[in-house]
Amino acid sequence: MKKYIAAIMALLFVLSPVSARAAASFTLALSVDEVQRGEEIQLSGTVTNNAKDVVVKIIRPNQTTFYINAITPVQGSYTAKVTIPDDKDFAPFGLYQVVAGSDNLTETKNFKVIDPNGGGTDPTDPTDPGNPTDPTNPGNPSNPGDTQPDDSGSGSTPTDPNTIPTNAGKTADGIVQPEKSTDGRYLLGSETMNQAIQQAKDSVTVQLPAATGDAGTALELPAKSLQDLKDKNLDLILTYENSTVRFPxxxxxxxxxxxxxIRIDLNTALTSDAKSLLNQSLQSNPDYKSTGVILSVEIKLITGDNAVEIHHLDKPAVVTMALTEEQEKAIRSDLAGVYHVNGTNVEYVGGTVSKGTFTFTAEHFSYYTILEYNKTFADLAGHWAAKSVQSLAAKQIVEGVDEQHYEPNRSITRAEFVTLLMRTLKWSGHTTPQAGSNPFSDVAANAYYTEQVTGAASLGIVSGYNGAFRPNDIITREEAVVALVQTAKYFNVVGANKAEPAFADTNDISSWAAAAVNQAWSKGLIEGDGARFNPKSSVTRAEVAVMITRLLPNGSL
Structure with a gap:
């Protein structure tokens, strides 16, 4: 799947609003030239028989992305139907551009979303320059040509679409409020950004209107300002309502x-196109359930009429999105996670939830969503560990031996156990320090568990036996508890404050494990069988799932 994503990203870099001539083997056609809101338009074309997926983008009149999809050709042709939403914010009147590409070939077509009452403009949209009710319109009798910038940010700044006024926006103490232009963009000028950079301590914050995410609004700022931020080692933070995107x-x-x-488009609305992309990505896996929470971020570098999309970030951005009260109540936090959606499949990203917001890091941008992953296994029906396994499967920490079976009673090796602990640390957002040389003589350089075992050693989670790790040995309960207690140091485990355990086989516990067993009992990480600890017995896949679940905070994605 990563190769597929890389191919799509590479193709998107060449899909710009600039028309490109393609070979006759690749074509694009539209069913109509004009369409009204609520109606449907069909895209179709031909490709060579061995062509890869066709990436189709539709760009609004204000240059924001209206639709994006990856279409798999069938017998040398491709097709897709797109419904034009009734909402004027998502489907403004005007000229739309369709760009389709495959195997470095592109074709471009245009269509219009028209007003059935004529005129081609939206009489209800005060930002439409053709609207006679717009007080900033030079043709409005009540305003004989006053087109000066309005510091209120009400959308009165008439600008050349290829330039940004140097004084656009306002700043105070490193916090910037952009200025809205007549075509609906939010602008920040170079002088305004320079002032903000001089005022800032560790970041420049751009405050966007609360409805920015819902309306899919574009923010534009000089590309040079990003270099100025880098020179001062300042982050760029975009905020709207209670949500933020932080670019290091x-x-x-x-x-x-x-x-x-630079143009940055944010959209948190579950539009019909977003639903279509999501449904297409989930159709092959019924274990996923959509929560309706979605985020689209699009970044472009624009020079003149040329626009190049930037998908991969040199450093990951941190995204924090506020959930509505209804969303928070509806989402099962033990099954939910953040996923990247690419039109064919979904890729787990992770994330945490706290006080009605979810936070995750993104190394690249397109569509992200919260999904519930409700994976069940036939051999866990009614099992005491079923809930723990289900929760950890949703976090991509544990997985079945196949699609239908988990084998809860099978013993686990030392390498397998440490791999699960390190997956749990990665899920929590903990960054493993750069490991030095492999400290174990019996851990091969190319084994699947090498990185996890050496990382665990660098964190003090495991130490081995006289230079050996014994990766394929079945792990004992006392060995597992020692590693579990060391891992618990990286989590905020609230202790149960229980008295020392009264196991009947306490004398059978190795001296090097006794303190860890007491700590694990006190913290509520283990319980034993009620009378004995059985320190030399093996640990089953079911028991491991329950142990790891007790490390994690409640209400975590």
């Missing part, structure tokens, strides 16, 4: 040319 300094690679600008 130098996260976005961009030219420092004076005439280049």
């Amino acid at each position: 300094a130098s996260a976005i690679s961009a030219s420092g040319e004076q005439q280049s600008r």
Whole structure:
């Protein structure tokens, strides 16, 4: 799947609003030239028989992305139907551009979303320059030509779409409020950004209107400002309502040319197109359930009429999105996680939830969503560990031996156990320090568990036996508890404050494990069978799932 994503990303870099001539083997056709809101338009075309997927984008009149999809050709042709939403914010009147590409070939077509009452403009949209009710419109009798910028940010700044006024926006103490132009973009000028950079301590925060995410609004700022932020080691934070996207300094690679600008589009609305993309990604796996929470982020570097999309970030961005009260109540936090959606499949990203917000890191941008993964196994029906396994499967920490079976009673090796602990640490967001040389003589350089075992050793979770790790030995309960207690140091485990355990076989516990067994009992990480600890017995896959679940905080994605 990673190869597929890489191919799509590479293709998207060449899909710009600029028309490109394609060979006769690749074509694009539209069913109509004009369409009204609520109606449907069909895209179709031909490809060579061995062509890869066709990436189709539709760009709104204000240059934001209206639709994106990856279509698999069938017998040399491809097709897709797109419904134009009734909402004027998502489907403004005007000229739309369709760009389709495959195997470095592209074709471009245009269509219009028209007003059935005529005129081609939206009489209810005060930001439409053709609207006579717009007080900033030069043709409005009540305003004889006043087109000066309005500091209120009400959308009165008439600008050349290829430039940004140097004084666009306002700043105070490193917090910037952009200025809205007549075509609906939010602009930040170079002088305004320079002031903000001089005022800032560790970041520049851009405050966007609360409805920014719902409306899919575009923010534009000079590309050179990103270089200035990098030079000062300042992060760029975008905020709207209770949500934020934080780009570390130098996260976005961009030219420092004076005439280049960066456009960032944010959209949190579950539009019909987003639903279509999501449904297409989930159709092959019924274990996933959509929660309706989605985020689309699109970044472009624009120079003149040329636009290049930036998908991969040099440093991961941190995204925090607020959930509505209804969303928070509806989402099962033990089964939920953040996923990247690519139109064919979904890729687990992770994430944590706290006080009605979810947070995750993104190394690249397109569509992200919260899904519930409700994986069940036939051999766990009614099992005492079923809930723990289900929760850990949703976090991609444990997996079945096949699609239908988990084998809860099978013993687990030392390498397998440490791999699960390290997956849990990775899920929690903990970064493993750079490991030194492999400390174990019996851990091969190319084994599946090598990175996890050496990482665990560098964190003090495991130490081995006289230079050996014994990766394929079945792990004993006392060995597992020692590693579990060391791992618990990296989690906020609230102790149960129980008295020392009264196991009948306490004398059978090795001296090097006794303190860890007492700590694990006190913290509520183990319980034993009620009378004995059985320190030399093996640990089953069911028991491991329950142990690891007790490490994790309640209400975590």
